[in-house]
Amino acid sequence: MFYFIKDGIKSFFKNAIMSFASVGILCACLVILGVAISVIVNINSFIDEVAAQNEISVYLDFDLEQQRIDEIKLEIEALPNANEVWYVSKEEGLATMINNMVRNTPENRQLFEDIEANNPLPNAYHLTLINLEEYDTVEYQLGQIEGIQSVNTRTKRVSQVMLDIRQAVSIYGSTIIIILAAVSVFIISNTIKLTMFTRRLEIGIMKDVGATDWFIRWPFLIEGMLIGGLSATLAFFIVWYQYVYAMTPMVEHLDFLTALPFKDVSMVFLAAFYGAGLLSGLFGSIVSIKKYLHD
Numbered sequence: 001m002f003y004f005i006k007d008g009i010k011s012f013f014k015n016a017i018m019s020f021a022s023v024g025i026l027c028a029c030l031v032i033l034g035v036a037i038s039v040i041v042n043i044n045s046f047i048d049e050v051a052a053q054n055e056i057s058v059y060l061d062f063d064l065e066q067q068r069i070d071e072i073k074l075e076i077e078a079l080p081n082a083n084e085v086w087y088v089s090k091e092e093g094l095a096t097m098i099n100n101m102v103r104n105t106p107e108n109r110q111l112f113e114d115i116e117a118n119n120p121l122p123n124a125y126h127l128t129l130i131n132l133e134e135y136d137t138v139e140y141q142l143g144q145i146e147g148i149q150s151v152n153t154r155t156k157r158v159s160q161v162m163l164d165i166r167q168a169v170s171i172y173g174s175t176i177i178i179i180l181a182a183v184s185v186f187i188i189s190n191t192i193k194l195t196m197f198t199r200r201l202e203i204g205i206m207k208d209v210g211a212t213d214w215f216i217r218w219p220f221l222i223e224g225m226l227i228g229g230l231s232a233t234l235a236f237f238i239v240w241y242q243y244v245y246a247m248t249p250m251v252e253h254l255d256f257l258t259a260l261p262f263k264d265v266s267m268v269f270l271a272a273f274y275g276a277g278l279l280s281g282l283f284g285s286i287v288s289i290k291k292y293l294h295d
Contacts, residue, residue, distance in 0.1 A: 009226065010219075019223075023230050025187050026280065029180045030235035030273050031242075037272055038243055040173045041265050042251070046258075047132075047162045054132065054162075056142070057152035058125045064147050073125060075145050081134040082127050090121040097121070122149055132163055177276075184228075184280035221282060228281030232273035239269055 013019070058076065060069060069087070076085050088096075094115070129138060142151045243262050251259040 009222070019227060022187050022190075022227050023234070026184050026227060026231035026277065027234045027238070029184050029187075030231055030277060031238050033177060033180050033272060033276065034235060034239035034269055035242075036173050036176045037268060038239070038247060038265075040169050041268060042259055043169050044166060045260050047166050050162055055126045055128055056135075056138065058127070058142055059122045059149045059152065060124060061147050061149050062122055064123070068147050069123060072145060072147050076125055076127060076142070079138060079141055081130050081138050083130045085125055085127045088124045088126060090119050090123050093121045093124060094119050135160075181276065181280065184276065185283050217286075221286070224281035225278050226281070228277035228279070229274065232277030235273050235277075236269055239273075240266075 060072065064072075073085060073087060076082055098115075129135065139151055142148060240262060243259075243265075248259045248262075
């Protein structure tokens, strides 16, 4: 194995210009991939945060006894997609509504004295969901519980928008990844082809003296993986720099979005870069070697 590694490294430096050009281009592809991953993981984090705050309000019948009110809570908590469930009495609901309405004009509070004396609001439960995609199912299940007067779906539109954004990001992100993978394989395969072309006589002699295909393959596979590994390493540090010193400060100026700390996503970048880099190098080498081994 040491011989193969040594020969692979020698091939890399023997065609240094093409090898380093391949590293540069593949690195650029991986940096673009890193930017796409940065956007995807932060948007998904934002959507998960919004989902955790996305409440459904369930209003109860007016004539329910406390025992039935407590039973309804247990039935809601038993729903597979229910996350947090909490009770809001009609008194608490009215107090919150009035406080919100007179927040900037406290002198108008006396206008609500009649409403406070004849509270028109029902008791209610509020709940958050584990999975926004099950919103319609939960809405239907809540409607089947006896004692529930109505389900407030004012947040349904927000949920749908969040799901649409997540789907769009996944589609565009996947498309970018596929394109970059194809470009990477093309670049590395052409680099290996050039190396093999310059060593075609040597390969022919090795075949004539009985060298196996895998004996000939290994140095070129290692060369391709070396290109992929170097590209991944460079891309990781470039993306780290742009994430910490460019993207994070820019996102901090947005009130509705917070960038994830780099340490929380660093393993995602490492896995993506080295996985994509090494696999591109390996596959690109295999594609380019095949022709020469069968000539």
